Amino acid sequence: MNHVPEPAKERLLYLLRLLEKNRDEGSGLVTSAMVEELTGWHRDTIRKDISWLGNGGEAAGTPGGYNPQFLIPAIRKALGLDRVRRFCVVGLGRLGSAYLDRPFAPGPGGMEEFELAAGFDTNVNRVEILKSSVPLYPAYKMGEVISRFGIEMALLCVPAAAARDAAGKLAAAGIRGIINFAPAALALPPDIAVRNVYLADELRALAVKLFPSGC
Amino acid sequence: MNHVPEPAKERLLYLLRLLEKNRDEGSGLVTSAMVEELTGWHRDTIRKDISWLGNGGEAAGTPGGYNPQFLIPAIRKALGLDRVRRFCVVGLGRLGSAYLDRPFAPGPGGMEEFELAAGFDTNVNRVEILKSSVPLYPAYKMGEVISRFGIEMALLCVPAAAARDAAGKLAAAGIRGIINFAPAALALPPDIAVRNVYLADELRALAVKLFPSGC
Structure with a gap:
């Protein structure tokens, strides 16, 4: 092909x-x-x-x-969507921890294509206290865990100030793609794919559906 | 026009x-x-x-x-994006509260088109305890607050089991569009616009960028 x-x-x-x-x-x-x-x-x-x-x-x-x-x-x-790909959540604050246990909204295609395999946070206390069906690790174990589980993608949910550093660590750990929820531009090697998720884009797409123009 | x-x-x-x-x-x-x-x-x-x-x-x-x-x-x-439109967050659990104080990732267009005007939760304790620069209200005040502030859109961040009920209340309160983060299909009158946000869609779009097909 x-x-x-x-x-x-x-x-x-x-x-x-x-x-x-x-x-x-x-x-x-x-x-x-x-x-x-x-x-x-x-x-x-x-x-x-x-x-x-x-x-x-x-x-x-x-x-x-x-x-x-x-x-x-x-x-x-x-499109390479015919096998399960593993992803992780990095940053277990409000946003990141929200992804841990929610049954994912499957979308029309279902979630059978993706498996949440790990969560990471720099705060070891948080990692120990949070209850989750997904295994959680301190951030320093990223390299080992990502390689051991064959994790390919990450949801980056850290605060803006920590985003570049966390993305750099993910790159060093061998991650191949990042969905960036942090309001910060990442600087990564070109072979790592990044999707920035902007709330403003979602709001715009909704606003456009709502309001017939010319009114 | x-x-x-x-x-x-x-x-x-x-x-x-x-x-x-x-x-x-x-x-x-x-x-x-x-x-x-x-x-x-x-x-x-x-x-x-x-x-x-x-x-x-x-x-x-x-x-x-x-x-x-x-x-x-x-x-x-x-497209009707030339004035500020107000939105609210409904459901102040992990996901909803994550939207309260984050500086929004502005996207290429900036966030000047939208203003977060209120947060709602059925749990009055939570509303009182959460610290936020956005005013928070118990859910029963939705109708009054949405109308007083001219709020047009809502981020629906409640658990799946509560989503239909909350969406119905938003509709009754005069909301015009909903971004649905809950993994549940909403049943709403046709004049209310809905955008379902699926994590699977984001993961797919990233996976497709990552993996050249035919490998």
Whole structure:
């Protein structure tokens, strides 16, 4: 299989969510025209994206549209979402500890793709006192635990002032990607992927849904 | 100004973030070809979206591309993001209280568009004990406070079992949109906008960045 370009990956991920939602709502085939209508991507672009999937994508196409039953696993495979990946939470204050025991909102795809394997905090007292079904460790054990459990991703939930230092330690420990909830820009080697989560983006996306413009 | 269709709104919002990021990084004009390259939307679609902005969009266009200095405020105006909107946090457990005093990660657009105006919890003790620069109230005062402060949006941070009930109370109190962090589907009248925030979606988007497919 060829290397899928970044913009195609993003569109395929969006398409995956759409297909899963459709499936959960019991709808049938999905056509590239439907996707164009919903997203504004040209149907030729969508067809090209699906062609990256190789045989799995082709098998999903019928004259009436794509069959989610085949297209969903084909996209998951092409995007590397077809096996469980482990992640950890770093910083067990209010935000970080909130992620420890909440049953995750699974989303249309479910949470079977990810497993929370560890929590870390520099405060050893906190690590000992917090009750959690997830094993918790003092931050100095990051390297050992991340390597032992094969943890690939981290939710960074430390205060802004501690974010760069914690991210640097995660990088040294071999982490491959970080979801950054801290209001601070990270400086990391280019081979470590970062997603900054901004509350303002969520609020904006909601505000836009709420308020018809021109009013 | 005409009513902007939903898919065009979503694309304009994405374009807004792109323009703000470009501006912050000191880059210059943005062309529809650049946007097509980054997003896969056909350049004619992008031009059509910008035409919804009316004069503000046209004024931003030059032979060399769109000028972010004009296009950014035109998009903000068309999407209703040109005034401060108030929001509240409902449920002051670990997750909800984490939002109370954190300096928000501003995102490329800054947080000047939103103001956290109140926090609510059914537990009166918690409301009294928590220290916060944001005023906190027992949940039974929701209707009064939301109306008095003109609060339009809510972050719903209650446990799953309490989510539907709390959302119903917010609806009765006149809230217009909810960001749902609870792992539960809400049942609300169609005029109330809901955004479900799924950790799985964030993890997926990171995983896709991390792992080149075909490896």
